[in-house]
Amino acid sequence: MRGEWRKSSFSGGDQPxxxxxxxxxxxRIRDSKNxxxxxxxxxxxxxxxRLLISLLSAVDR
Structure with missing residues (x-):
C-alpha cells in the first residue's frame, strides 16, 4: 500500500x-474532493x- 492514497478515518460520510x-x-495530505x-x-x-487532526479542525472553521 505504500504510496497509495487512503481516506482518513476522520473523514466520515456526513463530515464536510x-x-x-x-x-x-x-x-502527503490532500483534499479528496479536489x-x-x-x-x-x-x-x-x-x-x-495529531497534525491531521489540527488540519481538519482548521478546515471546519
Whole structure:
C-alpha cells in the first residue's frame, strides 16, 4: 500500500472534510474532493497523526 492514497478515518460520510493521506518518502495530505488541487508534503520523520487532526479542525472553521 505504500504510496497509495487512503481516506482518513476522520473523514466520515456526513463530515464536510474529506482528507486522504499517502505514505511515500514523505507524507502527503490532500483534499479528496479536489485531488488535483495539490497536496501538503511533510517529511516522514516530522509526521505526527495529531497534525491531521489540527488540519481538519482548521478546515471546519
Amino acid at each position: 472534510s474529506c482528507v486522504e493521506v499517502a505514505f511515500k518518502a514523505d507524507i 485531488p488535483s488541487g495539490g497536496a501538503l508534503c511533510v517529511p516522514a520523520p516530522a509526521w505526527d497523526p
